[in-house]
Amino acid sequence: MNPAMEEAARKAAEDRLDEALEESFPASDSPAVTAFVEGGRVMEEICEFMSGDHDRLDALLARSGGAAGVELDEFASLLVRHMDWEERLLFPALSRKVGADSVASADTMRLQHEEFKRQIEALRRCPREDETLRRNLLGVLVEALSDHNFAEEYYIYPWIDGALDPAEKAGILTVMKTDQGRTSP
Numbered sequence: 001m002n003p004a005m006e007e008a009a010r011k012a013a014e015d016r017l018d019e020a021l022e023e024s025f026p027a028s029d030s031p032a033v034t035a036f037v038e039g040g041r042v043m044e045e046i047c048e049f050m051s052g053d054h055d056r057l058d059a060l061l062a063r064s065g066g067a068a069g070v071e072l073d074e075f076a077s078l079l080v081r082h083m084d085w086e087e088r089l090l091f092p093a094l095s096r097k098v099g100a101d102s103v104a105s106a107d108t109m110r111l112q113h114e115e116f117k118r119q120i121e122a123l124r125r126c127p128r129e130d131e132t133l134r135r136n137l138l139g140v141l142v143e144a145l146s147d148h149n150f151a152e153e154y155y156i157y158p159w160i161d162g163a164l165d166p167a168e169k170a171g172i173l174t175v176m177k178t179d180q181g182r183t184s185p
């Protein structure tokens, strides 16, 4: 893709995200969204750590090619751990801080998490010889994950970084890094 096409594709993706955010998230005038619209990707502690985990998961899924096996199993278990951090630590901390404004956003993310689990199960059940089906299932999962991660990295995580006190963020990061140390090679 040449640079002009890349720029057009990036712009189209940003426009789609803006539309999706306006539909899905009531607090679209939050400081995090304002910062994003003004051109800055807000990268603070939680955002940086969780975005790094997204990158690791993307790489693992790409390496597995969506085929049932050790790599897909590793991807699935690390994705479950990642979603557990969000559902058990991050989303509740945000809702304690900002109340009802964050609940719809967190619920949307949780529903998408359940969908990812179903999609991974479908990949596991896909017959090894049916490459077309596997590629299609993988494509659906990759696209859904990419949209989800984008919304978290540009909206949810910056919101959390902005809302939580440094001590609260440090406490959550310690728990996540301890989990990571326990299961990483």
Ligand SMILES: [Fe+2]
Binding pocket: 083, 086, 109, 113, 148, 152
């Ligand atoms: Fe998530």
Ligand SMILES: [Fe+2]
Binding pocket: 050, 054, 082, 086, 149, 152
């Ligand atoms: Fe995430």
